[in-house]
Amino acid sequence: MKLDSLTDAVGEWLRGTGPESDIVMSSRVRLARNVAQHPFVSRMSEQDRAEAERFLRERIAAAPVGSQLEYIDVGRLEEIDRQLLVERQLISREHADAQGARGVAIDGLEQVSLMINEEDHLRIQCMHSGLDLRGAWEQIKVVDDQIGRVVPYAFHPRWGYLTACPTNVGTGIRVSVMLHLPALVITRQIDKVFRSLHKISLAVRGLYGEGSQAMGDFYQISNQTTLGKTEEELVEQVGDVVPVLIDYERRAREFLVRETQQNVHDQVSRAYGILRTAQTITAEETMQLLSRVRMGVLLGLIGDVKIADINSLLIRTQPAHLQKLRGVELDTKDRNIERARYLRRHFEGGTSPASPN
Amino acid sequence: MKCQQCDKQAVFHITELETGEVRELHLCEDHARTYLNQSEAAEGDDEDKPSAGGLTGPLTVGQTADELALLDKKACPMCGITFFEFRNQGRLGCPHDYVHFEKELEPLIANIHGATQHTGRKPERAAAEAATLPEGTEELTGVIGLRRSMQEAITCEDYEKARESRDAIRRIEDRWLGGTGRDAATPKADTPTNET
Ligand SMILES: [Zn+2]
Numbered sequence: 379m380k381l382d383s384l385t386d387a388v389g390e391w392l393r394g395t396g397p398e399s400d401i402v403m404s405s406r407v408r409l410a411r412n413v414a415q416h417p418f419v420s421r422m423s424e425q426d427r428a429e430a431e432r433f434l435r436e437r438i439a440a441a442p443v444g445s446q447l448e449y450i451d452v453g454r455l456e457e458i459d460r461q462l463l464v465e466r467q468l469i470s471r472e473h474a475d476a477q478g479a480r481g482v483a484i485d486g487l488e489q490v491s492l493m494i495n496e497e498d499h500l501r502i503q504c505m506h507s508g509l510d511l512r513g514a515w516e517q518i519k520v521v522d523d524q525i526g527r528v529v530p531y532a533f534h535p536r537w538g539y540l541t542a543c544p545t546n547v548g549t550g551i552r553v554s555v556m557l558h559l560p561a562l563v564i565t566r567q568i569d570k571v572f573r574s575l576h577k578i579s580l581a582v583r584g585l586y587g588e589g590s591q592a593m594g595d596f597y598q599i600s601n602q603t604t605l606g607k608t609e610e611e612l613v614e615q616v617g618d619v620v621p622v623l624i625d626y627e628r629r630a631r632e633f634l635v636r637e638t639q640q641n642v643h644d645q646v647s648r649a650y651g652i653l654r655t656a657q658t659i660t661a662e663e664t665m666q667l668l669s670r671v672r673m674g675v676l677l678g679l680i681g682d683v684k685i686a687d688i689n690s691l692l693i694r695t696q697p698a699h700l701q702k703l704r705g706v707e708l709d710t711k712d713r714n715i716e717r718a719r720y721l722r723r724h725f726e727g728g729t730s731p732a733s734p735n
Numbered sequence: 736m737k738c739q740q741c742d743k744q745a746v747f748h749i750t751e752l753e754t755g756e757v758r759e760l761h762l763c764e765d766h767a768r769t770y771l772n773q774s775e776a777a778e779g780d781d782e783d784k785p786s787a788g789g790l791t792g793p794l795t796v797g798q799t800a801d802e803l804a805l806l807d808k809k810a811c812p813m814c815g816i817t818f819f820e821f822r823n824q825g826r827l828g829c830p831h832d833y834v835h836f837e838k839e840l841e842p843l844i845a846n847i848h849g850a851t852q853h854t855g856r857k858p859e860r861a862a863a864e865a866a867t868l869p870e871g872t873e874e875l876t877g878v879i880g881l882r883r884s885m886q887e888a889i890t891c892e893d894y895e896k897a898r899e900s901r902d903a904i905r906r907i908e909d910r911w912l913g914g915t916g917r918d919a920a921t922p923k924a925d926t927p928t929n930e931t
């Protein structure tokens with residue numbers, strides 16, 4: 379796979395299509411699996427690591443799904459290319475930063491990715507745009523079955539799929555949705571929502587950028603427990619709460635328009651103004667402002683911008699993407715200048731962003 | 736070992752496991768009591784009654800120093816990890832640890848998940864045999880230990896023993912990994928079959 383070609387597309391999680399995609403950015407299911415004949419990753423010798431990597435790579439390639447996958451040797455990638463995969467949510471930051479033999483197999487649509495030698499020997503991920511947990515689950519089930527026929531997953535009748543960390547044991551499943559919740563943030567209801575989610579064993583995480591500060595108003599909701607319930611039950615557990623959150627966010631947006639029309643209009647217009655005129659800007663601020671503009675577009679307060687363009691900017695202004703598009707490596711200071719230039723060019727004259735080339 | 740909050744001998748060793756992060760606490764009896772009361776109180780304040788999953792409150796496993804010292808020496812015969820290393824890193828060493836440390840892991844897992852029995856899917860093909868075996872894929876995991884004894888035998892120049900280990904590994908791997916394609920993950924019967 380030509381990594382450079384990835385920057386031409388926005389990737390599945392920002393495609394901006396699918397049900398409820400005004401609020402639900404993406405739906406994701408991941409399965410943690412290990413082979414029975416090797417120690418878990420943190421306890422592997424270099425030789426174990428290389429053997430497990432080769433074993434999984436070959437067996438996955440031989441499975442029917444293998445013909446749709448491109449294998450990337452992550453251990454041999456430049457740091458910027460590993461970062462690019464992280465920004466596209468195809469590998470985890472931990473996988474990018476790890477040492478030794480490891481890789482990822484990705485399908486052309488960037489919906490399916492299989493990380494080899496992450497925390498577990500195999501992490502299968504399936505991501506769909508918008509709210510489509512059911513579809514992601516049905517797809518990943520097929521992939522898991524195909525690989526399970528040729529790979530002896532470590533399994534115990536009592537504990538289920540055996541994982542390196544007991545927090546994943548059993549089904550090994552993590553079901554999650556990425557939500558855009560700006561109105562709940564502005565109306566300060568977000569903490570209350572999170573507290574109620576924790577009570578029903580769901581986890582909430584912000585979307586993190588270069589630093590550890592949560593960026594924009596993007597939040598990931600996922601299941602906490604993996605043992606004692608079936609995969610379907612866990613998919614439902616997360617799926618059931620999403621319509622409720624969508625409803626809260628919609629009501630908060632209506633409230634903002636009804637009660638604070640001028641304030642919210644002012645806020646999104648200022649955000650838009652900064653994005654169009656700034657001379658230097660960080661990834662975090664860009665994400666924050668794009669989030670507000672995204673809401674403004676959805677509320678009809680900004681007329682000449684498309685949601686798809688905002689989504690595209692959300693990924694293309696991230697560090698590795700920005701440098702790939704520019705064709706040179708830049709330090710943080712130069713990246714901030716380049717990012718501002720990129721944004722200005724895209725918003726020039728109030729027209730929708732043109733192609734970068 | 737001294738208490739982390741005063742100069743007294745630490746007698747309580749507490750492992751906190753929160754969403755995969757493991758934190759170690761070594762406390763004297765007084766500080767341990769204060770700590771445990773605090774975390775209980777904190778849970779009470781939050782009006783978050785520990786949910787069925789038990790994850791809203793921190794998981795606490797307290798042991799006395801003697802019990803712990805004994806337990807910490809208990810190493811997995813396959814990968815060699817001790818329970819102490821697991822408590823420090825929060826990551827297990829190999830699939831056999833779930834069997835070897837079952838007693839110690841059971842309360843931990845019950846706290847994290849609110850359950851101690853898998854009810855979900857089984858491996859598609861290996862399921863046919865392995866998933867119904869009471870010990871799951873334990874036989875295949877045995878090669879991790881066999882590889883270790885083979886290495887040790889080679890180091891001691893006990894080539895007879897090294898060869899025995901190697902043959903044992905081959906037999907198990909042939910059964911579980913032999914060939915390619917659809918049947919590769921299924922343990923083959925010891926008796927000859929029509930399959931080639
Ligand atoms: Zn003390």
Ligand SMILES: [Zn+2]
Pocket residue numbers: 811812813814815816828829830831832
């Ligand atoms: Zn072990």
